[in-house]
Amino acid sequence: MTAGHYYEKVTIVGVGLMGASLGMALKGKGLAKEVVGWGRNQGRLDEAADLGAIDRGTRDRAEALAGCNLLVFATPGEVTAKLAGEWLPQTPPGCRITDLVSVKGKLVETLTGLTPPRRSYVSSHPLCGSERTGAAAARPDLYQNQLCLITPVAGTKKTALSGIQKLWQALGMSVVSMAPARHDRVVAAVSHLPHLVAAALINQIGDEKLLAFGGTGLKDTTRIAGASPALWAEIVTENRREILSQIEGIMENLMLVKQHVKSGDPARIGQWLRKAAMRRKKLDE
Amino acid sequence: MTAGHYYEKVTIVGVGLMGASLGMALKGKGLAKEVVGWGRNQGRLDEAADLGAIDRGTRDRAEALAGCNLLVFATPGEVTAKLAGEWLPQTPPGCRITDLVSVKGKLVETLTGLTPPRRSYVSSHPLCGSERTGAAAARPDLYQNQLCLITPVAGTKKTALSGIQKLWQALGMSVVSMAPARHDRVVAAVSHLPHLVAAALINQIGDEKLLAFGGTGLKDTTRIAGASPALWAEIVTENRREILSQIEGIMENLMLVKQHVKSGDPARIGQWLRKAAMRRKKLDE
Numbered sequence: 001m002t003a004g005h006y007y008e009k010v011t012i013v014g015v016g017l018m019g020a021s022l023g024m025a026l027k028g029k030g031l032a033k034e035v036v037g038w039g040r041n042q043g044r045l046d047e048a049a050d051l052g053a054i055d056r057g058t059r060d061r062a063e064a065l066a067g068c069n070l071l072v073f074a075t076p077g078e079v080t081a082k083l084a085g086e087w088l089p090q091t092p093p094g095c096r097i098t099d100l101v102s103v104k105g106k107l108v109e110t111l112t113g114l115t116p117p118r119r120s121y122v123s124s125h126p127l128c129g130s131e132r133t134g135a136a137a138a139r140p141d142l143y144q145n146q147l148c149l150i151t152p153v154a155g156t157k158k159t160a161l162s163g164i165q166k167l168w169q170a171l172g173m174s175v176v177s178m179a180p181a182r183h184d185r186v187v188a189a190v191s192h193l194p195h196l197v198a199a200a201l202i203n204q205i206g207d208e209k210l211l212a213f214g215g216t217g218l219k220d221t222t223r224i225a226g227a228s229p230a231l232w233a234e235i236v237t238e239n240r241r242e243i244l245s246q247i248e249g250i251m252e253n254l255m256l257v258k259q260h261v262k263s264g265d266p267a268r269i270g271q272w273l274r275k276a277a278m279r280r281k282k283l284d285e
Numbered sequence: 286m287t288a289g290h291y292y293e294k295v296t297i298v299g300v301g302l303m304g305a306s307l308g309m310a311l312k313g314k315g316l317a318k319e320v321v322g323w324g325r326n327q328g329r330l331d332e333a334a335d336l337g338a339i340d341r342g343t344r345d346r347a348e349a350l351a352g353c354n355l356l357v358f359a360t361p362g363e364v365t366a367k368l369a370g371e372w373l374p375q376t377p378p379g380c381r382i383t384d385l386v387s388v389k390g391k392l393v394e395t396l397t398g399l400t401p402p403r404r405s406y407v408s409s410h411p412l413c414g415s416e417r418t419g420a421a422a423a424r425p426d427l428y429q430n431q432l433c434l435i436t437p438v439a440g441t442k443k444t445a446l447s448g449i450q451k452l453w454q455a456l457g458m459s460v461v462s463m464a465p466a467r468h469d470r471v472v473a474a475v476s477h478l479p480h481l482v483a484a485a486l487i488n489q490i491g492d493e494k495l496l497a498f499g500g501t502g503l504k505d506t507t508r509i510a511g512a513s514p515a516l517w518a519e520i521v522t523e524n525r526r527e528i529l530s531q532i533e534g535i536m537e538n539l540m541l542v543k544q545h546v547k548s549g550d551p552a553r554i555g556q557w558l559r560k561a562a563m564r565r566k567k568l569d570e
Contacts, residue, residue, distance in 0.1 A: 208564065217479050270514050
């Protein structure tokens with residue numbers, strides 16, 4: 001039975017960084033009586049259990065779903081869409097369903113269509129990834145003080161929406177609700193473009209020997225380029241329409257910078273840099 | 286008298302983040318009998334003295350120069366070039382001179398020309414700035430484990446070069462020596478371009494409300510855009526030729542990314558991201 005934001009049995013599909021950290025957080029805050037992890041690799045399930053991220057792991061879907069009140073897909077987008085076709089029809093009545101996928105449009109449409117009556121699905125995107133991966137990198141406070149975007153659709157019931165909202169709030173997150181299409185536009189600007197730009201910056205340094213001269217500035221600017229290439233290739237492919245428009249935007253901005261630099265006028269360059277510095281301060285507020 | 290890397294009297298011109306941190310490091314490691322700070326603002330000199338960054342502050346040039354064995358300009362490029370015209374002719378015989386300016390070409394030429402016989406000038410660029418400024422942000426370990434580029438010219442004597450090299454090494458830095466022109470090319474790639482790109486990324490986010498959705502990725506990628514606009518306007522203006530060529534380079538790279546994204550082929554995007562991730566790992570080594 002689900003009451004408020006306490007769950008009898010939470011099933012987490014995928015025990016990587018996000019899934020294992022979620023398990024740790026739920027257990028640490030006493031928000032679930034039992035946290036079950038599902039995965040294909042027994043070794044990884046054992047590792048997650050050893051780390052205290054889940055109470056037990058199983059490779060059996062039926063076992064994972066029996067009595068489940070909250071089902072969380074902590075898997076990449078393509079895997080989630082594929083698994084959902086097998087899992088969602090078998091969820092018990094009253095089960096809440098969410099995912100942590102970074103691109104929403106098509107995925108939300110697919111999972112909404114697969115959700116049987118008397119179950120509720122609200123998609124989530126906790127903005128707290130890391131360039132690190134795997135349960136070994138998991139932390140119980142990964143979600144704490146971070147932002148979570150949730151993306152209801154036309155048919156989403158109020159109780160379902162507030163249930164998922166309360167879940168993330170109970171983990172210390174701020175929650176903002178927006179339509180899937182808007183979500184994809186927003187993350188293209190604040191997450192996907194920075195990722196590609198970081199990768200472009202590091203790839204542009206032609207001579208690898210020059211990397212030795214990189215200080216904290218280069219390290220900070222390119223840190224996210226160290227994240228999983230496979231995961232990001234999927235994200236970029238999935239959200240390519242919005243990302244293309246962002247790439248065009250940054251190229252226009254760089255054309256502008258080029259003009260400023262070419263002018264050789266420190267006042268003009270300074271004004272542009274001052275705008276950036278002021279905006280950057282707002283980001284820390 | 287100067288023996289090895291121990292100095293009787295070090296004079297630091299400018300007691301901002303770099304100058305004050307240098308004073309703390311020299312005093313902390315017992316590398317100077319006396320550290321004197323020079324500045325125009327008595328309040329700032331007092332603050333630096335209160336923080337233990339200097340033994341005493343003075344606004345008097347003659348007093349600052351009397352018996353000085355090591356003179357360090359910890360001032361921006363334009364100020365340094367201007368002050369050097371007044372200071373260098375008055376340095377006592379045997380005095381070592383250096384600066385911490387980020388762009389070398391013209392500056393090194395100017396200061397080399399101003400250095401009287403029996404004094405030695407070797408320009409330095411410790412790669413350990415921060416987006417923070419002022420003595421209040423100074424740390425005795427700012428230089429520790431960081432890289433310092435030094436830029437000798439044709440006439441630089443071996444003893445002068447090794448003296449400055451030993452100074453930075455004694456502060457825990459790795460030291461690499463290169464010609465001023467190469468220095469300016471290198472820092473355009475690993476420091477100046479990342480700075481402008483970080484500023485372009487944050488300026489490109491049209492709607493300021495979107496900043497609320499920025500996670501650690503956006504924060505890391507744009508952190509250096511928070512640095513002093515005035516200082517960076519000067520750096521960018523001074524090194525504009527090299528920077529323009531870097532901006533052209535990143536735009537070509539972004540054109541390439543655009544093609545990859547447009548292709549919608551995750552394998553192609555993944556390969557490009559994999560190259561970036563591998564290079565990023567090397568940066569941490």
